[in-house]
Amino acid sequence: MKERVYSGRQFFHRQKNNEVKRLDTVIKNNSITPVEAGSIVTPKGFCAAGIHTGVKRYRLDLGVIYCEVPASSAAVYTLNKVQAAPIKVTKDSISKEGKLQAIIVNSGNANACTGTKGVEDAFTMRQATAEVFDIPERYVAVSSTGVIGEFLQIEKIVNGIKKIKALTQVKFDAAERFNEAILTTDTINKRACFQTTINGKTITFGGAAKGSGMIHPNMATMLAFITTDANIEPVWLQKALSHVIDLTFNRITVDGDTSTNDTVVVMASGLANNESLTDEHPEWDQFVSGLQMTCEHLAKKIARDGEGATKLIEVQVKGAMNDEDAGKVAKAIVGSDLVKSAIYGTDANWGRIICATGYSGAEINPDTIDISIGNIQTLKNGMPIPFSEEEATQYLGTENILIYVDLHLGDGYGKAWGCDLTYDYVRINAGYRT
Incomplete structure (x- = not known):
């Protein structure tokens, strides 16, 4: 032939x-650069940890991301009409001020379809994290992943939360331990880090994600957490995230299933000290492109690691x-x-x-x-x-x-x-x- x-x-x-053409031009001009060794703790103000609580037999199963200041925050969630208890708690937290300082994540149990007790357990996770880090409860987001329809082993998780703060001081493998703690059937840790310049200041984006099965657009069945040190108010961060999600995490599929727990959360510490970003800022496209590249990188890793x-x-x-x-x-x-x-x-x-x-x-x-x-x-x-x-x-x-x-x-x-x-x-x- x-x-x-x-x-x-x-x-x-x-x-x-x-709009898409403008963002593509920013990326093609190499003004967004990867940081090969970077992670969720590379942006200024962030630390993380992962710990084994016993919910899983051997692997790490509880992780936390902590910011030293209240961070502007935004999130998107699964479109499944059955939504897990942690989503309800995270929505409650972010709706208060649009600020977060900590995200607590457990794996091995989705805390989904668990009724009133599931919601109570998710609020217990939020309260315990707030007490350990000495921050208001409204500054804590909660996320869970794993088996649906089983109650949390909440005592083990709370005991883990009490110990996890000390581990955030260990910088050597903090991000990797967090990444491992949020995995279920994943075979690899999924991380990303990119940098750009806005107002002459270096802006860093870090990311971690999990997802391997039950992956389908709007969103995929996955958890993703993005950190940045950009200075931006919550309303504009939400606008940027909502735009980027449609071009990245909403464009991956493994098996056509959409989970009960899908969540993407972005925290912006503001510690890069750039001028506060809005969609009228002359370098708004630069920020959105950096966020897009971070999310796309994680989305592709999820798709490649499909079960x-x-x-x-x-x-x-x-x-x-x-x-x-x-x-x-x-x-x-x-x-x-x-x-x-x-x-x-x-x-x-x-x-x-x-x-x-x-x-x-x-x-x-x-x-x-x-x-x-x-x-x-x-x-x-x-x-x-x-x-x-x-x-x-x-x-x-x-x-x-x-x-x-x-x-x-x-x-x-x-x-x-x-x-x-x-x-x-x-x-x-x-x-x-x-």
Whole structure:
């Protein structure tokens, strides 16, 4: 069969709406830089710790992030109508002033579908943390992850909280211990750190996340915690986070399930001493881009660590009527079990890709669609073109898979991330409680 190779870079020249285009320009100008050894404690004012309480048999199961000053805070939560008790407590805390100083997180038990007792236990975690750190209860957020429908071993958790403050003074592996303490079926710690400059001040973003199964957009089933030393009021931090979430954590999927506990919390200490940020600040885009890169980095790590996954799949869509439609197409493709299975089996079955495009709910014209798998084009103007099956199979055997789709209808742009679907996903979830 005649081979035709099409450059992914040429094929996918980005065209986006004005706001997204501005943010993309900031990123391309290399004004946001990664800090390879950085973490949630790299921004000024933050410390963290992780401890073993006995809720899990061996692994760390309780973590805390603490800020030395009340930090401007913002959060987004699962859209599942069944929401776990910790979410109710965190919403209560942030609604008071939009400030937090501590986030306490337990793993091994989601404290979800546990009724009045579950809510009482979550408030007990908040109270115990406030007492240990000598801060108001309204400055404490609570988060939990693990098995649904079982009561917390609250005595073990409270005893752990009483001991955890001393561990925040240990800087050597504090962030790694926190990261480990929030994991469930994850196989790796997920962290991120980026820096930029605003008003001549270095602004740092740190992040930690967990998530491996029950991952689906709006949000994924995951917890994520972002720290920054930027000076910004809660209302503007919430605006930035809400925008960024839609472009990052709302664009990942593993298995189509949305959890009861999904939470993303951002804390901003203000200790970088930049001018207070609003959307009228001349470097507002710089801040939003830094937050976006941090969240995207964590989102991709979650997608790559999907239960049983062997590959990260990224779908990029351009030429849609608008960005929303582009996102719909990208999420439909990356969420398709048939696409995910084909990629696991190194089968360049582009028919599954166009099928997902068709049921995405976006406006499309089947006669104008281009599809490429990596740099191998398989469809042009809705018509199949010859390609090397051998080269496609070789490409699909790598760990990072890119799928490009051009709808040729407008300037809309979007992307989404997921993973392949493997035998191990069934094995892990068949025995999750045992």
